Amino acid sequence: MNEKELIEILSSKIKLVRSEFNYNQDEMANILGVSKKTIVQIEKERQLASWTIIVTFASLFRDSTIIQRELGEEDIVYFLQTVARKNIDLKDKQKWMNQSLWKVIDERNGYILQRHVITHYYRIINQLGQRLFSSFYKKSAVRHFNEMVKQDLED
Template identity: 35%
Template sequence: MDRVEFINKMDSKLRLIRNELGFTQDKMSEIIGLSKKTLVQIEKGRSSLGWTGSVAVASIFRDSEILQMTFGGNPQELIFSLAFENYERDYQSTMGGKVWWRDLEQKASYKIQQNIISQHYRILDNQDRRVCSSFNIEYIRKRLLELCKGESKNDY
């Protein structure tokens, strides 16, 4: 998935998200900071949220079941992977990939998973905390080796 596909999916799901939450067009446009006219144009497929609008909607409504099913879980991690080439942040707890993820590799106390919908990758530690995420599998594999080497050095 790239930014264009992400934006297109957000554009196409906007009306569904609004209906899921029971918002009128007036209320939804107020929440996301658009005019009602612009919102109507997006819902009709004549305009687009763009990157910034898509990120805002995905962030505000990250708990939406529509978004969860569209992107394979909370869209925040996907947004970070699209915004940054190879994303690393403080280890954040996950559910371990029980629903939207498949295990690809495991070394030492780390594992590589791939999202079954967006196809991006992440590394989890043995407590199911996310270490990093990226669309670049070579980066992820290299990072896994670095983590395993660092772990073995700490064993001595």
């Protein structure tokens, strides 16, 4: 995914997220640091949000179920960093949108080590889906995963 694709995806979600949090257009404009006119233009799909607006929007509303569902990412800031720094290019966007974004690397004793298929970001979650650890570094994630499993076995 690159910046342009992310802008297109999230620009179309601003109105939904605004409604999700019960903000009016004036309040959303104030939160994002733009004019109400800009919000209206984006919501009516007359213009796309700028990269700066999208980064602000996704960061401030990272707890939005709409954004999380759309991106499949719980830590939106890391996702934004990866897109901005690496400009990941997906050839088949539709395929990406229809697949799970988290690949299970290992699963033991109720701990699940996963890798995000786009950002290559690693996380360890429990069976309830609660994140216990996260890192961009595989060695670190594997080490923590093994330590958690070992500690659990010893208890």
